Amino acid sequence: MGAVKSKRVPRAVREQQMLDAAVLTFARRGYSAASMDEIAEAAGVSKPLVYLYLNSKEDLFSTVIRRESEALVAAVAAAVEPGATADRQLWSGLKGFFAHTAAHPHGWAVLHQQARTHGEPFTREVAAMRAEIIAFVTKLIGAAAKETGCVGELAEREVAGLAHALVGAAESLAEWVNVRADEGTSGEREHPSAKDTAATMMNFVWAGLGRLTEGGRWAPDGLAGQESASGVRR
Amino acid sequence: MGAVKSKRVPRAVREQQMLDAAVLTFARRGYSAASMDEIAEAAGVSKPLVYLYLNSKEDLFSTVIRRESEALVAAVAAAVEPGATADRQLWSGLKGFFAHTAAHPHGWAVLHQQARTHGEPFTREVAAMRAEIIAFVTKLIGAAAKETGCVGELAEREVAGLAHALVGAAESLAEWVNVRADEGTSGEREHPSAKDTAATMMNFVWAGLGRLTEGGRWAPDGLAGQESASGVRR
Structure with missing residues (x-):
């Protein structure tokens, strides 16, 4: 999954993937322990892309x-x-x-x-x-x-x-x-x-x-x- | 309250005061935001005394x-x-x-x-x-x-x-x-x-x-x- 970074995935789709990954990570690790690294990895994207699209861990939550x-x-x-x-x-x-x-x-x-x-x-x-x-x-x-x-x-x-x-x-x-x-x-x-x-x-x-x-x-x-x-x- | 640091208060009593202060602080501020400073102040004791008696924020919680x-x-x-x-x-x-x-x-x-x-x-x-x-x-x-x-x-x-x-x-x-x-x-x-x-x-x-x-x-x-x-x- 880590290799899929094609620009061809529309932003809206990419965002939903990030949110799916975030839900999983927050549920499993708790809000405090969940890291943006983990969420990015689970979503198969880079951490800067998560920040670019969803701003901060607070905003993401x-x-x-x-x-x-x-x-x-x-x-x-x-x-x-x-x-x-x-x-x-x-x-x-x-x-x-x-x-x-x-x-x-x-x-x-x-x-x-x-x-x-x-x-x-x-x-x-x-x-x-x-x-x-x-x-x-x-x-x-x-x-x-x-x-x-x-x-x-x-x-x-x-x-x-x-x-x-x-x-x-x-x-x-x-x-x-x-x-x-x-x-x-x-x-x-x-x-x-x-x-x-x-x-x-x-x-x-x-x-x-x-x-x-x-x-x-x-x-x-x-x-x-x-x-x-x-x-x-x- | 801040002045009452007499050694004559028994440890057990002092501990209960600290726990009372901790309950109040955790309830009002949430676990993450609550600080040991705040808890010590609410209990009318020094922060080192809280650490001495109750070890860490985790242990206190x-x-x-x-x-x-x-x-x-x-x-x-x-x-x-x-x-x-x-x-x-x-x-x-x-x-x-x-x-x-x-x-x-x-x-x-x-x-x-x-x-x-x-x-x-x-x-x-x-x-x-x-x-x-x-x-x-x-x-x-x-x-x-x-x-x-x-x-x-x-x-x-x-x-x-x-x-x-x-x-x-x-x-x-x-x-x-x-x-x-x-x-x-x-x-x-x-x-x-x-x-x-x-x-x-x-x-x-x-x-x-x-x-x-x-x-x-x-x-x-x-x-x-x-x-x-x-x-x-x-």
């Missing part, structure tokens, strides 16, 4: 965070079934979230583990993305309460708290699933599908542990046979 | 993480009602968790935001603490399933996933509550009590959003009047 944030938000937004009931929107959004974080484990590691702790402006970028997802979930919980005729019953503050709890739960679960996948593929440690992980989340957030331990289950509307959550009941 | 982890785990363990039903144990443990994280916002910020991203051995320390809490929650969910006669119904893997989701939810909620508290004390942004936050979590994890939006509530056994979750229904 910012660009990575923005790209990965936008990709994650776009994946969730694209997955949500518009016009569906609140629980189905949540279910489809969660499937999108877990599919994306499983397919982009390094991007997710950068957002979840690296970007939140290295001060401004990185923290702000991730906080903005997180706020967008939380606002969406808050709206869904509000809509769900309304659908079941429970307007005004859940105080605004509690709805916001529930949304933060739900997003934290999904983040934690996504991290766990990726770490398990990283640890190998022995029978015990296979990577659950995004759908299974989303089903675990829906059972948790929708049915609740109380109902769940009594054998109750959340299931997508009218799809109990074909698309039931039973895949996780092994 | 490790010691801080260990102290804060142990304090958090001890607070949760002490709060849990032994021998109670699983939901009551969870409820009391959550109250302990939210009370401790609210009372020690800087310690919590170090554990939740700083310690997980600066590589070994810090990551390992926090992971060990988190694993301990997750193991406890996993046991509780298993016990709850058993209490309701649902043995074998929840697969082991799903119980572990639920425990990770629950712990992630509690972490996210604790962070949110502390950030709100940090942002001031206007009417809109008052700090909810640990009990209210724990009630939000129990409603979320036990009743589930589905039941919650239908007006269902989790309430501690037999205490619906005196110790009901209605405090969060404003």
Whole structure:
């Protein structure tokens, strides 16, 4: 790869290659330990070219965070079934979230583990993305309460708290699933599908542990046979 | 404070003062930006004394993480009602968790935001603490399933996933509550009590959003009047 330095590769393509290499390096080594040398080598370009295109390690990290944030938000937004009931929107959004974080484990590691702790402006970028997802979930919980005729019953503050709890739960679960996948593929440690992980989340957030331990289950509307959550009941 | 350098302060006391100052500095500035000068100044001692007692910034950070982890785990363990039903144990443990994280916002910020991203051995320390809490929650969910006669119904893997989701939810909620508290004390942004936050979590994890939006509530056994979750229904 080191030999590929042809001028014929368009700048936009080259930049994406550098960002891919940067995501991998930041995720594996951490922001502080990652070096521009390493990133350049992983991208198969010279270090001066990385500086020329992306300016500095700080700027590179910012660009990575923005790209990965936008990709994650776009994946969730694209997955949500518009016009569906609140629980189905949540279910489809969660499937999108877990599919994306499983397919982009390094991007997710950068957002979840690296970007939140290295001060401004990185923290702000991730906080903005997180706020967008939380606002969406808050709206869904509000809509769900309304659908079941429970307007005004859940105080605004509690709805916001529930949304933060739900997003934290999904983040934690996504991290766990990726770490398990990283640890190998022995029978015990296979990577659950995004759908299974989303089903675990829906059972948790929708049915609740109380109902769940009594054998109750959340299931997508009218799809109990074909698309039931039973895949996780092994 | 800078003048107090008397040899008469016992080493153990002096060390705790240094650790208190370090927690504050790491939480506010981040691990990378925090300097030993700043920590020494906040502790009211000379920098050489900090090095003498706690060796290096790395060792100081490790010691801080260990102290804060142990304090958090001890607070949760002490709060849990032994021998109670699983939901009551969870409820009391959550109250302990939210009370401790609210009372020690800087310690919590170090554990939740700083310690997980600066590589070994810090990551390992926090992971060990988190694993301990997750193991406890996993046991509780298993016990709850058993209490309701649902043995074998929840697969082991799903119980572990639920425990990770629950712990992630509690972490996210604790962070949110502390950030709100940090942002001031206007009417809109008052700090909810640990009990209210724990009630939000129990409603979320036990009743589930589905039941919650239908007006269902989790309430501690037999205490619906005196110790009901209605405090969060404003």
